[in-house]
Amino acid sequence: xxxxxxxxxRRLQAEADTADVALAMDEDAFRAFxxxxxxxxxxxxxxxxxxxxxxDDLLQESYYRxxxxxxxxxxxxxxxxxxxxxxxxxxxxAKRGTRPLFDVGVEMAEIAAxxxxxxxxxxxxxxxxxGRLKPRERALLWxxxxxxxxxxxxxxxxxxxxxxIKLLLFRARRKLAARLQP
Amino acid sequence: xxxxxxxxxxxxxxxxxxxxxxxxxxxxxxLARREATPPSSAIVWWRAQMRAxxxxxxxxxxxxxxxxxxxxxxxxxLALSLIGSAIAGVRGSSGWLIDIYHSLSLKAPLxxxxxxxxxSRWVTLPMTAMLISALVVTIAxxxxxxxx
Numbered sequence: 001x002x003x004x005x006x007x008x009x010r011r012l013q014a015e016a017d018t019a020d021v022a023l024a025m026d027e028d029a030f031r032a033f034x035x036x037x038x039x040x041x042x043x044x045x046x047x048x049x050x051x052x053x054x055x056d057d058l059l060q061e062s063y064y065r066x067x068x069x070x071x072x073x074x075x076x077x078x079x080x081x082x083x084x085x086x087x088x089x090x091x092x093x094a095k096r097g098t099r100p101l102f103d104v105g106v107e108m109a110e111i112a113a114x115x116x117x118x119x120x121x122x123x124x125x126x127x128x129x130x131g132r133l134k135p136r137e138r139a140l141l142w143x144x145x146x147x148x149x150x151x152x153x154x155x156x157x158x159x160x161x162x163x164x165i166k167l168l169l170f171r172a173r174r175k176l177a178a179r180l181q182p
Numbered sequence: 183x184x185x186x187x188x189x190x191x192x193x194x195x196x197x198x199x200x201x202x203x204x205x206x207x208x209x210x211x212x213l214a215r216r217e218a219t220p221p222s223s224a225i226v227w228w229r230a231q232m233r234a235x236x237x238x239x240x241x242x243x244x245x246x247x248x249x250x251x252x253x254x255x256x257x258x259x260l261a262l263s264l265i266g267s268a269i270a271g272v273r274g275s276s277g278w279l280i281d282i283y284h285s286l287s288l289k290a291p292l293x294x295x296x297x298x299x300x301x302s303r304w305v306t307l308p309m310t311a312m313l314i315s316a317l318v319v320t321i322a323x324x325x326x327x328x329x330x
Contacts, residue, residue: 023230023231023234027227030223030227031223031224034223034226034227035223038218038220038223038226039215039218039220040215040218041220042214042218042219042220043211043214043215043217043218044214046214046217046218047210052217056220059220059221060221060226060229063226063230064229064230064233067230067234068234123209123210123213126206126209126210127210129206130206130207130210141203141207142207142211145203145204145207145208145211146207146208146210146211146214170196173196173199173200173203174199176203176206177194177199177202177203180202180203180206
């Protein structure tokens with residue numbers, strides 16, 4: 001039997017610690033993935049839920065569930081779509097809870113805060129119109145036009161059939177356009 | 183938005199509607215990117231590690247809790263059977279005492295003992311209470327020393 005050095009013991013200890021928590025990614029890979037996706041996911045969560053606080057909470061939860069997932073991801077896109085699917089389900093569950101989603105009054109005040117030269121009224125109208133859509137319609141439109149996702153990716157995230165996305169997007173677009181008209 | 187029904191000119195085409203919607207959402211997405219202040223990746227990673235460890239510890243404790251529950255259930259069952267056999271034993275001993283009473287002709291004191299109805303609540307309730315107290319003390323002692 002070979003001699004065991006202190007370095008070996010430390011390495012084994014570190015491996016045991018890592019094995020205890022059993023997360024799906026190592027730290028470097030996770031942090032790089034997080035830095036690439038967190039801002040966009042926060043935007044998705046905040047606009048689909050209509051609540052910044054909910055977005056903050058669900059962002060952490062989404063990444064935690066991704067880390068605990070045992071899915072063998074084929075690509076970065078696959079992992080990202082899975083993350084958005086988790087986030088979508090969390091928003092759906094939060095909506096069933098007690099917290100009211102889409103408080104337009106609060107959101108309008110928040111729009112004016114960052115920079116005053118922007119078209120505050122116009123953005124409030126967009127957000128109000130967006131907030132009156134169904135959550136699934138908001139998710140469809142956001143994934144298609146803010147994320148640039150393909151129909152198959154949207155279907156994957158929302159748990160729908162790819163063939164139905166075109167029609168659902170068409171209806172959601174018309175609905176939003178009708179609400180945007182003065 | 184049907185053509186002519188509202189008297190507001192021609193209905194926008196699908197392409198025009200798509201352009202309007204895409205522009206509105208793109209502007210909203212740009213705003214969301216500016217508003218986004220997610221916590222740093224290091225903090226999120228650290229919190230995930232802590233939470234995963236806590237969950238692992240809880241999962242490890244769960245079988246111990248189940249074993250504790252089973253032990254308590256077994257002890258309760260054992261106590262009930264002891265109570266039953268104790269009552270039966272006391273009944274048996276009363277018959278033996280009655281035999282002694284007959285053989286020794288000790289009339290007055292044993293007559294009163296034999297007259298005691300052992301199924302009466304005045305006898306069974308204190309006995310049951312004593313046995314349950316003994317059981318509770320035993321379980322409490324087990325948990326105290328198990329922690330140590």
